Amino acid sequence: MTTTSQKSSIFGLGTIVVDHQVYLNQFPDADTKCEIIEDRFQVGGPVPTALALLSKWGHSTSFQGTWGQDAYGEMIEKDLQESRIHMAGSVAKAGRKSGFAHVWIERTTGRRTIACHRGDSVIDPEALHLESITKADAIHLDGWSGSAAIKAAKQAKLQNGKVFLDLGSPKPSWEDLVSEVDYLNLPEGLLNKLFPDQSLIACAEKLLSLGPLEVTITQGARGAWHFCKEASLHQPAFPVVATDTNGAGDVFNGAMIHGTLAAWTPREKLRFATAVSALKCQKPGNRSALPELAAVEAFLDQ
Template sequence: MAAAAAVLGLGHVVVDHVVWLPAYPTVDSKNNILRSRIQVGGPVPTALVLLARWGLPARFLGVIGDDPDGLRILADLQREGVDPSLVVRRRGLQTGFAHVWVEQGTGRRTVASYRPDRPVQPEELPKTLWDDTRLLHLDGWPGETAVHAAASARAQGIPVSLDAGSVRPDMDRLLPLVDVLTAPERFARDFCRTADVPAAARALLAIGPQTVYLTRDAAGARAWTRAVPPSTEPGTWTQPALDIAPVDTNGAGDTFAGAVLYGTLSGWPVPKTLQAACVAAGLKCTRPGNRDALPALSDVLARLG
């Protein structure tokens, strides 16, 4: 696809220290690690890597330090074909990292993440940011910069997507600027302060997004959209998850969001995009790791109905 179809991603990037444990540990206990790995993660860069592997040019904008983890991230982006030319590298800054505990047998994970204290500021966004950009993808961090970038993209007629893993500062200012929202159901419940997920989804649509995709862990995902005329009610679809034995669920939501972006940019209808995202996330969970576990586009397409 031509360079004009590039996806620009702004967000948090980390080096993950992942360990697999027999079971989730109790407080003050000592536990044997079954295996471990170090990998590059973060919602936005993982989604961009998926897009790059699936044939869509992608660029990443985020902050790293001048430490070995920063070099690891740059090397990963370059190796995966994601343009790192916009990455801000700060002298003396500790690059973001995360400790990830994965439970053997269930694939469930717990994450503790460090975000650098000097993130990208709005005034650091280059004036050429929107050259050859077709879509802006965000994770909501840093909040002020994400809002600024989304407003600027909207002014250029560029759609905005948000992978909202949790409620963050400035989210109430960011959501009105978003066209496509992906998030877990707990985000919808927490942000809208209701246990009624369909009501929360409709409330989110009323705030700004045209389409909302909400993941449901092992139950799959649901989608709502206002982009289905002439009905006055939003279109609604439910997609079950793949029937798999999960090995590692870390990065499943990032993979889901990346597949949603691919379907959106490919002009797929919402039901097909939803199914592809569930398939992609499910296939990712069948293998350990992050980049190593991302599914090929051909494998996802082969499972679509």
């Protein structure tokens, strides 16, 4: 495996928000107060953060989403421009509120707690930027705007594009969407909501039966699982001191997309994605903390 590869075009559809990150020594109990160590604003969302990583590595990226004509909307547009993510069919809606999130990060552990308002982020299927989808080697979805996501997945497959889904929470018609997906990623904590009282392996088998070629299940500090019809494998997490885990799953997905488009083996790309996630967790934020490919290669060679 080499971290250099042919550059590809990736289209993303999903939610985009402005995060207000607040760093604390430890999370407060209910009805108590604590001091804020540091705070910052950043643009977040599973798909935009993955695209920012892929753009940093030289891929061509485009994103379709919505936001308001407000201060947060201006931050979103500035971030997409600086991240070299083309705003394909994205709309700033007058009189609408941009999505935002309050993100509390525990400095001693890197754990985060999030309260989110997604704004008016639904994309109408008829508004999809089909030109970007048909030109893309892959599309990346988060499951929101379900009808549009299903249409985008079907359109991508007509052009032999690969379809990736980062399913972070239960979505309406999620099974219909998963049936159109090639590569599915989700956190272990979601499994019990989708398939109550089932083992991890049983859940993976059910998900594969819906249609994906590969399923990855992330476990935070315990690593990640990869499943396909032929085999399963586990990659332990790399032992690092985490200062900010917010966005760790987003960059994991971006790294898996990179490895898949480079035709790496499941073990190669799972190890690579786990390393990328570990490097991101060592630094605060989800833009300045995105690692260079050379840094990932050096980390894996240690």
